[in-house]
Amino acid sequence: MSKTLRQNTMAILNYQDYDALPCVHFGAWDELYGVWHAQGHISDEDMKAPDKENRVFKKLGFDYGWYASVGSHGGLLPGFEYKELSRDGEYVTYVNGAGMIERSRPGADSFAQTIGTLLTDRKAFEELYLPKLQPSPARYNLEHLKQVAARQDEIQDRPFGVHVGSLYGCIRDMLGVEELSYLYYDDEELFADLINAVADVCYTNLEAVLGAGIRPDFGHFWEDICYKNGPLVKPDIFEEFVGPHYRRLTDLLAKHGCELSSLDCDGNIDLLVPIWLENGVNIMFPIEYGTWEATIIPWREKYGRGLRGVGGMNKLILAGDYSDVDAELERLKAQIDLGGFIPCPDHRLPPDAKWENVQYYTDRFKRIFQ
Secondary structure, rough: HHHHHHHHHHHOOOOOOOOOOOEEEEEOHHHHHHHHHHHHOHHHHHHHHOOOHHHHHHHHOOOOOOOOEEEOOOOOOOOOOEEEEEEOOOOOEOOOOOOOOEEEOOOOOOOEEEEOOOOOOHHHHHHHEEEHOOHHHHHHHHHHHHHHHHHHHHHHOOOOOOEHHHHOHHHHHHHHHHHHHHHHHOOOOHHHHHHHHHHHHHHHHHHHHOOOOOOOOOOEOOOEEEOOOOOOHHHHHHHHHOOHHHOOOOHHHHHHHHHHEEEEEEOOOOOOEEEEEEHHEEEEEOOOOOOOOOOOHHHHHHHHHOOOEEEOOOOOHHHHHHHHHHHHOOOOHHHHHHOOOEEEEEOOOOOOHHHHHHHHHOOOOOHHHH
C-alpha cells in the first residue's frame, strides 16, 4: 500500500523509505496572482476565494504548501490602534499595530520607512507593551483546537504542523532593526525582559495547544532576522538570550512526541544554524539560494543528519525558460540524495514567475521524483 503525502513527508524527514517526493510550494507575492489573473490563468472565482493560494497552486501541480496547520496569537494582544500622525504630499506617517512609527505611500508595493517606535524605554515597555504580552485564553480557540485534534488522523494530504511563534523577529517588528540592535547595549535588562515576555507567551500558548490534544508532526517558528550578508543580531547575543527559549519550547514538543521543528528565516542564516540546531530546531526553511547560493550540503557536512531542510529551489529561474528549470532540477538532485531534504521554492514566487514555467517545473519534478 502506497504512502500518503503526509507519511511520505515524515518518512523523508526521518530518513526512512518513501514512495514519492512531495512537490511543495511556499505561495506567491500578491502581485503575481494579479498578473496571472490578467493573463487568464486564474479565474475571477479563484481570485475571490478565501483559499486562493491552495486553489492556484493545486492547479499548477503542487501537492501542498509548507506551513503550520494550527497555531495561536503570540504577539501584542491587542495590537496598537493605527494612528495617522502626519501627511506630506503622497506620504503618510503613522503608528502601526506593532507600535512602530512608519512612513509610506498608501497603495505602493514597497516596504515602509521606519521612523521610530513607541517602545522608547522601560516605562513604555511596562505601561504600553507588557500588558499586551500576557498569556491569555484569547490567544487561541480552544474548542477549535479540540475539534481539529479529534480528526487529526484524517489529515493525509500534508504534514501537520503547529505554529510555535517568534522569539526575536516579532520584537524586531516592534522596534525596528536599528533600535533593537541598540537596546542590548543601552539597557540589557530591558532587552532580556522583552525577549522573556514574548517567550513566555509562546510557551503558554504551546502548552494550551498541545493540551487540547493536538499531536503535531512538526513545530514551526518564524523569525526573518537575517539578510544576504548574515544575521541582524550578533550570534553570541542570540545564543545567550534567545537560544534557551528555543530549547524550552522544543523540549515541550518532544514531551508530546514531536521531535521535528521547522524554522522560517530568510537571508544568509549560516551563523545562526548551529544555535538553532543545538536548541532543538532541526529543519531549516526556506534555504534561500540568493546571491550567496545557499544549499543544505555544507550544513549537512558540518552538522550531520540531525539537520534537515525544506526549500533551496532557486525561484528566480521561473522567470527564465524550460532549460533553466531543467538545470535547477538537476542541481537539486545532490541535495535530495542526502535524505532529510524536500525541495521547495526558496520563498514566495515573485511577480515575474511565468505560469508555464511553474507548470513545467511541477510536471518535470513529478516525472523525476515521484
